[in-house]
Amino acid sequence: MALGMLVNGKWTTDWTEHDEKGNFQRMQTKFRNTVKDLKEDDRGRYSLYVSYACPWAHRTIMTYELLGLSGFVNLVVVEPHISEKGWFFSEDFADTNYSFSFLQELYLKHDRNYTGRVxxxxxxxxxxxxxxxxxxxxIIKLFNGIFREFSNKKYNLFADKNLAAIENEIEYNYDAINNACYRTGFANSQKVYESEVTKLFRELERLDKKLEKRNFLIGNELSGADLSLLPTLLRFDVAYHGIFKCNLKRLKDFKNIEKFKDNLLDIPEIQKTFKSDQIKTLYYKIIELNPSGIVPLGQA
Ligand SMILES: N[C@@H](CCC(=O)N[C@@H](CS)C(=O)NCC(=O)O)C(=O)O
Incomplete structure (x- = not known):
């Protein structure tokens, strides 16, 4: 199954995220609007569509849970793998707003001529x-920002005093670790793969050293920087080590990273968002990487 996208409202699988040298290049997301004011009347107005398996969605689910937004924003969860027509719903993973079968229907409801990824x-x-x-x-900044008034206010994930440091850390880790796993896994040539995997493990060594004497990436409290990195760490041994060939070591071999990950997982609101079976299903059903679609039974 090749990943599809919408072009003028029509589904197509005839596209690629690779350049001519075999490098993976992620297409930018299209919707970057904000919420300008929010009232008690807006309870139930907004929905967060997610997959527990997707690392980017996982950041938003963790933020949603930590801030206790479930009474204010609805959570709608897709099936944990991508079909020929993209993300889909089922009886167990139902679209509670419109009873849609595919997520692309939501994008088309927004704009019936939409062009872009779903x-x-x-x-x-x-x-x-x-x-x-x-x-x-x-989205996580919106939750921590304008939605904060309707949250439990238990955490401030983007504290003003640390904002610049948090943003820099997120940006650095996105390129060095989060997206580096994808660049490794989707490399289309031996040369690109070897270069990406080597760079990735160099960055993990650096991270392991950085975490030697600290529990959080920035300051002494949980921040958006930790939540942005954690989904990748939680997928590493479960999926990336195998399917993405990120296998120079296991994440477990980096003692400080492992401790950092376990400490964060001890927070109950985070623990409840970690669904390793859904993660394995998503990645091992990427047919481009695993033609049989067989999902391994073991945990790494
Ligand atoms: N930059 C986006 C990336 C989101 C993204 O790539 N999501 C993936 C799942 S991990 C997806 O929905 N892929 C489906 C597709 O491309 O068809 C973000 O951080 O929200």
Missing amino acids: TVPVLWDGKKEKIVNNESLE
Whole structure:
């Protein structure tokens, strides 16, 4: 199964995210709007469409849970793997807003001539019936920002005093680790793969050293920087080590990273979002990488 996208409202699988040298280049998300004011009346107006398996969506789910937004924003979860027509719903993973069968229907409800990828996460405005935003980092900032008034205010993931440091850390780790795993896994040539995997493990060594004497990436408290990195760490031994060939070592071999990951997983709101079976299913059903679609039984 090749990943598809919508072109002028029609589904096509005839596209690629690779350049001519075999490098993986992720297409930018299209919806980058914001929510300008929010009232008690807006309870139930917005929905967050996610997959527990997707690392970018996972950041938004963790933020949603940590801030206790479940009474205010609906959570809609897709099946944990991508069909020929993209993300889909089922009886167990139902679209509680429109009973759609495919996520692409939501994008088409926003714009019936939409051109672009059909990705999660999506923040949906059920009143205007429009997509607000489909970029994970912007969604978590909206949750921690304007939605904060309706949250439990237990965490401030983007504290003003640390904002620049948090943003820099997220940007650095995105390129060095989060997306580096994808560049390794989707490399289309031996040369690109070897170069990417080597760079990735160099960055993991650096991270392991950095975490030697600290529990959080920035300051002494949980921040958006930790939440942005964690989904990749949680997928590493479960999926990336095998399917993406990120296998110079296991993540377990990096003692400080492992401790950092385990400490974060001890937070109950984070623990409940970690669904390793759904993660394995998503990645091992990428037919381009695993033609049989067989999902391994073991845990790494
Ligand atoms: N930059 C986006 C990336 C989102 C993304 O790539 N999501 C993937 C799942 S891990 C997706 O929905 N892929 C489906 C597709 O491309 O067809 C974000 O951070 O929100």
